[in-house]
Amino acid sequence: MSNGSEQANTYHSYRVEGFTCANCAGKFERNVKEIEGVQDAKVNFGASKISVAGSVTIAQLEQAGAFESLKITTDEPASSRSAAATSNEAKEKPSFWQTYHLLLYSVLLIVLGYLSYGINGEQNLVTILLFLAATMISGAKLLKIGLQNLLRLDFDMRTLMTVAVIGGAIIGEWAEIAVVVILFAVSEALERYSMNRARQSIRLLMDIAPKEALIRRGNQEQMVAVEEIKIGDIMLVKPGQKIAMDGVVVQGQSAVNQAAITGESIPAAKGVGDEVFAGTLNGEGWIEVEITKHVEDTTIARIIHLVEEAQAERAPAQAFIDKFAKVYTPAIMLVAALVAVLPPLLLDGSWSTWVYQGLAVLVVGCPCALVISTPISIVSAIGNAAKQGVLIKGGIYLEEMGSVKAVAFDKTGTLTEGVPSVTDYEVLEEADADQLLAIIAALEHRSQHPLASAIVNKAHEEDVDDSAVKVEGFTAITGKGISGSVQGTTFYVGSPRLFIDQLAIRLPQSLQQRIDELQQQGKTVMLAGMDNRVLALIAVADKLRSSSRKVLQELQALGIKQTVMLTGDAHSTAQYIGREAGVTNIEAELMPEEKLQRVKQLQERYGKVAMVGDGVNDAPALAASSVGIAMGGAGTDTALETADIALMADDLSKLPFTVKLSRKAMQIIKINIAFSIGIKLIALLLVIPGWLTLWIAITADIGATLAVSLNSMRLMRMKE
Template structure:
């Protein structure tokens, strides 16, 4: 693969089928100056490595009349054409003029057929005109394929049409051609509908923003906005760029990014995302990301890439179709030749049956069965705030047997709070001691320190002026420092055991607090215990409900992984309802446990924050990151990102995956079954050309409609 700096991305319009996309990719690879090329059929995108003009690319796609334009034009063109979008859309007549003209000739042909008869020159010419108008592109590509010995659905149709014309079946051949043209339009329409979920994401963020520069407020295009610019967003307006609030207070609807319907309060220093809606107050926002780096841009890019990734089911269909088409041609030839040669059958009858086999053998429904399902499901998930990064991961989610959860920030809120503060030493001033505790924790980097500082601030206790000397932090044990000549220590009971035995009262209270799922810390000097302070990371309201839902959905094992002590971990595990708790784990322990879990169950998932849990996420079958909207790491490392910090999205992702798997299997089974049934009609000599093409169109339409049901799956 050429260097990424040599990559050029284009939007492609006009794809009708996955086979055509594959042929276009091969044609582009053969262009001078192109080292490699990759077509993403799901997203209608082309990546070219090397150099080629738009004209050369459109020549490579001339067989399908493809239109190509650089992706870099999208942002500017989409905002200039927004108001006139309706006017720019081609009319129904213009869009389907070829089919309509072909149908008109067909109608006149049948009128002439009833008036003048089938052999009449006018009748034949009208049917021929209908065939040429409706099937010109078909014949052009079909002939090229025949010359190159490339066998696809157009090759089958071209041979069938030529054969039908040679034996004088003008009316049926004309019907076959127009029905095939309608079938291709149905495929194009179905894929466009499936892609619309992503196209709608592209238009979420405004293309212009009000920016303050040099004391003036001006509207400028998002491509021209620089890092550090101050953007002004009024109530009721959408936010155009990612940034941090520098002034103002408002509630922002983030449904477009995170899928959460309840607006989120935003004030100074809070992060906001492009494409979200400012509902109430005026906000001034400092731009932190360029337009191509915004969260919505990354989501669109990743979803489009995901739609181009082949799922295992699609890979099977592609392999099957590769051998299926030549086999159908052989079967058709045998049907046409063997009965007349060996059983004195009528040549015209059996050649006709052979041609019908060619038509019924068109693998349209089979080829389109999987791509529409994958695109529909991934698009629906993205709109619900779930970013699935490929068809392979979409399939894997539905077959999970076990799910492991990181505790902090996943099953819990990740925001610890002080729950208990009990002074033990007599004649000790609670307020003064809390001031000393907070002054020591102020120097600490420990996650629990923020909870103690928050408590002190809530109770208006001064601690910043307390002078701490000889501060020391001892990893895994605690902290200590001198205040007014006295050495104070805060840490675990195990650490204090190193200095003196603990009173029974302290031992019992510590154990009791830990059994409640709290982290208990002792406060003392080098001669006595002064107090016990307990902190707890509160469990998310949704965690218990989500675990229950997963068990009902057939997930065999749910495991909580944490670095907490055994007592605290098991208390939280019991409250949440997981089947297994693994405590006192280091990051490498989590990784090893995930490997063991995968060996036991095969398909397993890990849910974490995408940063500390990166090794464990990578070791799982499906790595699921929480809060993807806020962290680039989550978007990049995980297979699935829950954009809002909402675990309730997980059962929906499993439900959607299973439904997608069922629909894909049903589509493949139905597409093959309908072909087999039609082929069986050859035995009693009942199969006709129009029956063959109608069965193909019917199968294509039903498969497409069945796949598009995935766009409407609800949480």
């Protein structure tokens, strides 16, 4: 690829302050695309950002947004902003008076105007000047932009309002146009407030990670700004402190509250070798952490970036609204013109009456509520999901999740814990169970077998100390087990074949039946003993997650028609785990391409299908599914990048919540759209008897905007 092409495809991100509505964001995007040297531009209204491909300056961007007086700044990684920058941002935040003083002045002038109206009459010069002053103070920007749009034949809601104000002035409705302009300003303020509340969830994520950390370099300890911390530095984290950077614990142990990243309510135990994340809260232990990522690459920084990108991904419902609004606005202008002209021409109606009705149609036709209804719902839902430990990477996936009819699960690490553990430990002869377990663990401690760690962990769980057991003559018996001498006695640990074939021990029938029973449950059975008898039986398996069965039941209660387990494991293991979990169908001994084929077959039968896996081994099936859901996104770069949805805490119980959130979001969006259009139609029907007034029109618009905003923000409070 040529350098020119590479440059054209490189996007630079900028933050935008001053958006008042989704339509204005769209207009800004179009203006930026017309700048010479710009190949492409994408506005993210939800995150108040614009990404630009090509050569452009901040001055050029601000010129393109001059119609909204937009302020543009470069987009620094959220978590790498210095403490000083954060402090400055807080200081620069305008007060209520600074934000709304013009609106308050206008309200005062309108009150004075109505007093003059009562004393001097509607057409008195003082009355007219008071109403005109109120109109110009709160509506000068609106009228300026509206006139520019009208000259360009760019029909948006401000064009409609401007034509209505000009028409109202011509027919002398000074009081009403002043009130209409103020109420429109209130409506825009409501839109800004609603979107800012929805965006707040992302701002909270930005603020949770400290801006500096205590770093040890050589023999010195010093506070260092996070952007200056290097990979390999040692970070010292005191009890009760927030962790500033991602890294691995190299000394100490503690419990860390990871709720900000994973949504887990219970603190996670951390010791040497465990990973910790920026923005999480250390418990009562002192830990030393080796830094593994730069500040812009920390898990919290990537989550913020991905959530902001997700808000820019338009759901099909939002795409529909965008297309509808392009046709809707010119259509309203045509209807308004016909209402104003046809009755006087054809029915001998009063020109002043019907021109007024036409102006009211223009006002009621403003699609503010309709345009805001979808983006605020999506931003609220995605932001809430992020706080709950579910990363949804776009509005389209939020919408798709709600219509899923079948869910396919990988087995290992998804329905099961993914780590082998001892499920059964049975002593077969009269012997000290703990002492025997200590000997077995001491032998396994020297083994390289994948299942050895399960037995060692079992000993630790039972508080059995194997460190005092001295093993001599340790030998690995290839494919069968291990042996070693303890206090002059040789002990063996291995498969039943080791004792049957090599030691020529005849197993009792009861023991053989027990081995068969455990193997049918998908467990790996090992025996421990001496050269002439068996002393204990140990079964190891990848255990079913404690939440799996409940999750499957909840999904089925939500109307998911088919839950399928797709695994490459043996049929016997798959059948046992599948039955325990409660899936409706079990597919075993599958290669990755066969998993992909099964997902496609499910799609042919059920339509929308979700696939839940670890984001690595199941990549083909995850990619082919309608929604790919990866487990454990917080610690897995691949899961964050490849999945459509990532369960950050490796917590399957978040899956039913995600389905419910998706369905609730889609329900709210549909209600918002229906309400927005319905309230307009009802108001327009008032034209027939001539009852529609500018007051009713703007009240219908502001009422609808307020209603859909409040309805959408309910998604921010939805819990599991």
